[in-house]
Amino acid sequence: MKLPALNNKSERPAELNRREFFKSGAAVASVTLAPGVTLMAFGGEASANADPGKRWGMLIDVNKCSADCNACVTACSEENGWKLDGNPETDPQWIRKIDLKHKETGREASLPMMCQHCEEPPCVDVCPTGASFKRVDGIVLVDKHICIGCRYCMMACPFKARSFVHEAVEDQKSNAPRGKGTVESCTLCVHRVDKGGTPACVESCSATGNGAMMFGDLNDPNSEIAQALKNYPSMGLRDDLRVNPGIRYTNL
């Protein structure tokens, strides 16, 4: 059995969650608690893919991101089945391109903006129902089964990365259920990540040849992304808020 990893930042042991508990049960098939009382593990080989030892993140090289390229947005839209409805006030905000211009120097930059998968997510802090949550591997999600659509998280998000579904939706992608009355945001393509894949935006970005987006485990010192972060300067957006985003930008 794998012991829960220690969280280095706060020196706080990760909780032994229910799944880990049952997993430990799965190792020995069944545990006899008392005569006649047996604890059975759920469904044999359990595979929870949210690994507490990992923290998924992204590094975006703004120099490599071209202003006229929209590949990441298109890929996300296709993967997750959302469409812009032409009204900027109600458009889905899974991912969008932002063009910036420095007032003094005139330098222009373009970058993709999406849920920053904060370590201390304000959206999770304010959620009254527990629908907004952070997985143990750092991915911030909305559990739409619990979401009541109060949109408090949208107010709390400093990045305007969440949006509300105003109209009934049909023909959703089976990997990305979404419906009227709930809040949604970038899921870091959690269905792909759980199967060992990379998010659709990252894949499409490298397919265009720009290669501006890098995805990986921030906690693994040998990963490409951790090496890049170690060797080159980068920043999280609104670092002053100390939410420690999992999405980091370089050359911004």
Add this chain to the structure above:
Amino acid sequence: MMRLVATLLVLIGLSTGAAMAESTYPDIPKAVGAPHPEGNDYMRINHMRLMRHDRDLTVHEGDRSIKYSIKECVACHAVMGPDALPISVQEDGHFCRACHEYAAVKIDCFQCHNSKPEDGFIDLLKQTPPATDDEIQAYLDGMSQ
């Protein structure tokens, strides 16, 4: 004489009542894949519990190897329309609608989930080997804890 007429009337009433009950019983479409090893009676009573249990594991813990997912429900129980494509829950004859209309229970699932399978999912499902008896028993025991 009157007694005989009354008996006849009661008999006619009973038989029409029985016929009516039979005709309103839902016409449940056949599924594509292998039958549920737990039996249909078990699934009719417990399908929502199985799905609710597994949805939390998937959403919160990333468990993608769960046994009962709504994805598989709609794939295996897909009903083809006249154009040979699966019909949505909006249309008459959808598998879930058959019973839910009969029992007057609203389905919330399809406000977010697609009621139609994705392309190629049905073929994929046919290749999946059915669960062994041991797996099923372990699962059911887990459910009852």
